[in-house]
Amino acid sequence: MRIPRPLRAAALVALPAALLVACSSADSGSPKAGGSPAAARAGVESEQPAAATAGEEEASAPAAGDTPPPEKVRDAFAGLQATLQDGCTTTEEQCAYFLGRVYEELEGLDRAMKADPKGPGHFPEPIEWITGLRGTIGPDRSYPNLKAHQGELVGTRDRINTWMQDHPDDYR
CATH class of the missing domain: 1.20.120 (Four Helix Bundle (Hemerythrin (Met), subunit A))
Known part of the structure; x- marks a missing residue:
């Protein structure tokens, strides 16, 4: 079966985007970030409104001098x-x-x-x-x-x- 070109193109964009979202949010399972560890493992977002969690995320964001060191x-x-x-x-x-x-x-x-x-x-x-x-x-x-x-x-x-x-x- 041949997959239509637009569907393949969408998959090529969606897969890296999904991986980026999944990998870029290491703190998504913490209560501070508005999610629960169980929800993070299941890939489910918190039920809290975005406005309520936005201020909490900003408060937990690392300061400019707190950037992690580069990989060895x-x-x-x-x-x-x-x-x-x-x-x-x-x-x-x-x-x-x-x-x-x-x-x-x-x-x-x-x-x-x-x-x-x-x-x-x-x-x-x-x-x-x-x-x-x-x-x-x-x-x-x-x-x-x-x-x-x-x-x-x-x-x-x-x-x-x-x-x-x-x-x-x-x-x-």
Whole structure:
């Protein structure tokens, strides 16, 4: 059965959006954020009106100086390595997820390398490769654009994996 193109396009937008909502709200299960842990696990929103919870959420939001530290290089690299056994071999939805994940893992690794105590100068090649990839892909993070640059995206991931394998003290 062939899925109509508009439905496929909607699925490609809905899946990442649903994942973003599900993953971006780590505090959604806390009573302060207007939800219950049971509701958060079930993916159900609180019955409280939005106006009542908005003030509570603002009160619990971290101050500007309370931003969490960036991921450690070893943790960011582990996330990137987790993509090594995956690819665009099954469905378009899976391919869209894979390419988006590789891009996000590379961005996370870039942030971790720049924030590492050894300094960004300790990771010159990977940072340069990610910067080049970012320039090649541009601001468009849509599946068609990532798919068009799949070779560069996966190639950058693989180059960084090889580089990191030659620098085991940086991720162990």
